[in-house]
Amino acid sequence: MNVWSGRLCPIRSLPKLNLLRLSRTFTILILNCQRSADNSVPKAQKTMEYKQAPIGVEVRGIDLKQLVPDNIVEQIKIDVHKHRLLIIKDQGIVSGDRHVEISQWFGELESTFYKHPKSPHPDVFRVSNDEEEGCRNVGRSGWHIDGSFMEKPFSFAIYHMVSVPKIGNTAFVPLKELVESLSPETRARWERLWRTDHQLQHIQPLVYPHPVTKDPTICFHLGMTGGFVWDYGTDEERSTDRRETAQILQEMHQEITKDNSRLIHSHKWEVGDFIISDNLAVGHEATPESQLPVSKVGLRVLHRTTIKGKWIPKK
Structure with a gap:
């Protein structure tokens, strides 16, 4: 974003940049x-x-x-x-x-x-x-x-x-990278899951394409989920019980924090x-x-x- 005190900075030419790969x-x-x-x-x-x-x-x-x-x-x-x-x-x-x-x-x-x-x-x-x-x-x-x-x-x-x-950060995790970091088996399982909110009013796919970028993303709340449904809308549809719901939520938390929280930016x-x-x-x-x-x-x-x-x- 090229700005200066709320005004555009005119840039007529810039040298080619080699970005350091980190x-x-x-x-x-x-x-x-x-x-x-x-x-x-x-x-x-x-x-x-x-x-x-x-x-x-x-x-x-x-x-x-x-x-x-x-x-x-x-x-x-x-x-x-x-x-x-x-x-x-x-x-x-x-x-x-x-x-x-x-x-x-x-x-x-x-x-x-x-x-x-x-x-x-x-x-x-x-x-x-x-x-x-x-x-x-x-x-x-x-x-x-x-x-x-x-x-x-x-x-x-x-x-x-x-x-x-002095301290009191907000931690962020990129959801595209989270989905893409899953093993093929785990991603296939998540793609089959739909979640319900804690009030059981809405059912949403866990993994879906972002409506603007089309990148994979997830709709989730690890503390406010009523349950999950496998294969929603098919003959194989099945709701999770409380124990299975807790296991899935724990798995999601582990995927977010895995590899020493490498995906997380604690701001x-x-x-x-x-x-x-x-x-x-x-x-x-x-x-x-x-x-x-x-x-x-x-x-x-x-x-x-x-x-x-x-x-x-x-x-």
Whole structure:
């Protein structure tokens, strides 16, 4: 994303780049821009700095608190599907109203969560390690996507840490890579599974193609699943009992964390971080340290919005 203070950086020519192949599959792209000698027209530096990241891209050079040109907004909307996480740095404190305005770039907001008295906006979910400051124990019931209990899970989730603790990460896992890392036998089994939400209102395929990218992804919540159905809609259809359901959920957790959690990016929040997530392509959970008391790690306050789902998961 080529931006400078919310404006495009004109790039007439750039040298060919040889990217260093590292153990992780993703890179962070940071484009540094500066004003020209007359302090008027922005121009790009001749070099780009690339850094390693397990998933997503880190973005600098844009101020979300200011008006963002339409072409940059459109580029962000493309990039979030391409990279799945846009980790936008150095944003300071983004107000609740502005958080909602940015969220509306992606569609209609849908708020199905508890309200907290200190939330800066009715559509901003405020979570914390202090119940006086926000809702506690959020995101600790297991790996999940947001809104998995809905017929159309949320399409995007947008996060902003407004009070950063010493520790208290959010962990992310790329679902395409998770599915592709399965053994052929395990993937074949998962492809046969459908899941029901904890209220048994909806039945969804566990593995299905992402509605935009068509990459394999999963609809899941390890802590809010009512059960599974094998071979749904066929003569071989069979529901799992409680024991088999627990075994499948445990298997899923083991697949996410296998190989020393190599697929997982545990994001250590920094002041000013603002993350836009393709919710259908990335699983996440709050790490255990996110619930440590203020006396040990300082105050943690995270704001989150969610965008109304557009698609029913389908094979």
